Amino acid sequence: MKMSATPFHTVLVANRGEIACRIIRTLRSLGIRSVAVYSDADRGARHVLEADLAVRIGPAAAVDSYLSAAAIVEAATRTSAQAIHPGYGFLSENAALATACADAGVVFIGPGARALDIMGDKIRSKLHVSARGVPVIPGTDEPAMDDDALAAAAEHTGYPLLIKPSAGGGGKGMQVVRTPSELPAGLAAARRIARAAFGDDTLLLERLIEQPRHIEVQVLADRHGTIVHLGERECSLQRRHQKVIEEAPSPLLDDRTRARIGEAACEVARSVDYVGAGTVEFLVSAERPDEFFFMEMNARLQVEHPVTELVTGIDLVEWQVRIAAGEPLTLRQQAIVHRGHAIEARVYAEDPEHAFLPGTGRVLALAEPVLPGIRIDSSLRVGGTITADYDPMLAKVIAWGHDRGEAIARLDTALRHTTLLGVQNNIEYLRLLLADPAVLAGDLDTLLIDRVLPSLAFGKPDAAAFAAAALLLHAERERRADTVWSTPGGWRLGAARPTRYLFRASGEGDVEVLVTGTTDAAAVVVAGGPLDASLVETAPNRYLVTVDGTATSLAMARDGQDLWIARDGTSWRLRILDRRDELAAALADRDRSVGPVSPEVRSPMPGTVVAVHAATGDRVTAGQPLVTVEAMKMEHTLLAPIDGCVTVTVADGDLVRLDAVVATVAPPEIPASTTEPAAGPQDPAAIHTRETA
CATH class of the missing domain: 3.40.50.20 (Rossmann fold)
Known part of the structure; x- marks a missing residue:
């Protein structure tokens, strides 16, 4: 209103x-x-x-x-x-x-200091709401427990269990521990992350609920004693405790449970004299959907608040402002109605196909669709720079529909029409998740993404993409040509000479493309296969490529030696190779012929060294953690590629650039100082990743 x-x-x-x-x-x-x-x-x-x-x-x-x-x-x-x-x-x-x-x-x-103080501590908040009759997950309830005390409590709580930082939220620092032998490492990691993220390494333990669903309830409370809830959101699609896709209402809850969990959320807010917009988070058993447990209260606006706004028609930010100014809520619980269904997907600067490594770069081209039922909350602009200094979330695409099926279909369409060139992103990954049968059926839990991720088939650049890339470069040569002698292929008697282009896609081999003729009518050979192709620019950075009579619309933008291509939400970065690159690759192949694995450990992104797990001179084995680098709220533990003697070249707190050597492992027969450098970043398979602050 x-x-x-x-x-x-x-x-x-x-x-x-x-x-x-x-x-x-x-x-x-x-x-x-x-x-x-x-x-x-x-x-x-x-x-x-x-x-x-x-x-x-x-x-x-x-x-x-x-x-x-x-x-x-x-x-x-x-x-x-x-x-x-x-x-x-x-x-x-x-x-x-x-x-x-x-x-x-x-x-x-925001809320008052009392609410922030109580709800900002997971141990204290659990004790507090439990006293008000709100169900909580079994676990530790004593503050400031050391590792020995937590180990003893773990035996009482039982395995599997979840280690959680008491301060903070967003799943940061959480560690799943399934056996006693995993507990020491889990405690150390959780304390380190909690200390860096929140300045407080107090931990708690909770019984791990298998196949849980994450349900949260939005509340509003004014300074005059009025508290209402605006219904629940389903946030079960998560990766490492970080939400990926959220929706409202939950497809799990029936009306009776919806009313009970809403009243429980209001009681939590009431217990701390809450003021403003807040979210109470619960775990709900997939097997027992009528049973829910309080997890925590986020005393702030949530990332996923737009789905609640779309189904209720209520601007939460406006009410935050008005409540802070002392105005009374004019909303009444019985008058709050939900219309249709809304679902949100978070667009991140990351590479899901390669261990979700953070993406950085400059936005070369951007298209955020304007479609019925679609809302986009974005920070993107053409020319903007994405750095590794902050959270990698770039935008949120939110869809509303008359029912859940229509909302999902609209969201997928919006993602298909979203173009972001210049930065690795997760748009294709989001579309693959939305197409999963369990997601379509609403059969969700917080571990679903972990189960389906290995089976997701990410698209590879095909002949049409490589043909379009070569024709784009061919068009650049045609524009630069000022005489017949400088045209692509040169001028000669007899048959025209093809112009050669060479590309390298991430994780793929080099692909040769030969182009004869002009951009609007060319004979193209891609990896040995002949094609008839043409390329027409239909809008800035938007092209229509026709290959053997089949037309495809795609986006392309060039940044130096990198050529970005996007089609239907999937994007690829192709490296344009010249003769120097070919020579360097040939030399690197010759140098690597003495052994199958590079001895160097390189940082896969710019970031900060947050832990060094080995010292120079140590004997290490393949797969042993050496250095942990943090970037964009992600910790990446780099592992020894081979057995041998390690030389560590960084220290705690060091800033490292992309591809920087952080350690070298020499085989037993080769001194560490004599190893030859190898080109290329660390293999993503040799990186362990976890969320941090």
Whole structure:
């Protein structure tokens, strides 16, 4: 329900990316002046361009910018902002920021310090809600337990179990432990991640519920005692505890359970005098859908809030702002109705086919479709740079339909028409998940993605894609030609000489393409197969390639020696090889002929070394962890490629670039200092990956 009053004249958005853009959109609709904050890495970001005013708050490192409460509050006072909206992540659930806002006379658009304090600690929150009659998962309930105490508690709780950081959320730091022998390593990893992410390495243990479903309930509460819930969201499609696809309502719950879980969520909010928008998360057994357990409360806006907005017609950000200004809720529980079904997919800068390695780069081409029932929350813009400094989520594509089937079909169509060139992304992966029979049937659980991932068939560039790539380069040569002698293939008597192009696709071999003739009528040979082909540009970065009479629409953009191609949501990066590349590859093949595996361990992405597991001179075995690198909230543990003696070239806290050598393992008969360098990044199969902060 819209109201005419403007609660504040200026609001600072203490966040970045798509959520900052989304908040700015509502502020603009309310006639409120928006202030963006940015780090050095985000100077030209979309949220900076869309805000009415933007303030620099520090260097790229989040700890010195978006996680600096002092810098954010100072920016608010400098711009006369009356309130600060923290979005999600960063300081959104930070009681210190709420206190600093109060001290500065700035309204914190979020709950009070008591709610943040209780719900920000998983152990304390479980004890608190259990006393109010809300069911909780069996596990430890004592704070500040050391590893010995946790090991003893694990025997009482029973295996399998889940190690969880008490502070923070989003699944960060969680470790599944199935046997006592796995416990020490799980505790060490969870403590390290929790300490880095939240500054608090307190851990708790919970019984692991097999085949669980993740159901969460959206609540709104004002300062006058009114609390309502806006229904539930199904968030069971996760990978390593990070949500991938969310929907509302859940296909699991019946009306009776829906009412019970909604009332339980309201009781959780009521127990801490909650104010604003919040989400109460529950685990529901797939085998016993009428049985649910409290997990935690996220005292902030959730990433997946758009699906609730689409089925209820309620702008959650607007109500956050109005409640923070002291306005009463005009919503009543019996008047909140749900219409249709909504489903959301998160677009990430990552490479699902290769261990979900983070993607970085510059956006060369972008198409975000405008279609019926589709909403896109995005931070993308052409020319924007995606770095490894922050979370890899780039956008959210959300679809509404009259029923679940229509919503899924619309989402798939929207993803098929989404083009992002210049950055590795997961759009194809999202489409493959949506097509899985279990997903279509609503037969979900939090481990479904882990089960289906090995069977997902990612598309490879075919003859049409390689033909289009070669014809694009051919067209560039045709445009540069100023005489008959400089045309592709040159001028000669007799038969025309074909022009040769050579490409390398990630994980694939080199592909030779020969082109004879002109772009609009060419004879093309791809990997030995002759084709008739033509290429026509239909829009900027959009082309129609016709191969043997079959026309295909695709997008292409070139960035130096990289040529990006996208078709139906699938994108590929082709490396354009020249004679120097061919010579280097030949030399590398000759050098590698002495052994099947490179002794070098290279970082697959730019990032920070967060752990070194071996010292120079140690004897290691193939598969043994050597170095852990963090980038884009992901930890990547790099493993020894062979048995031998290791030389470690990095230390804890070092910044490493893409493809940097972090360690070298020499076979027993070869001293570590004499190994020859090998080209190419670390094999993704030799990397263990987990989510972090």
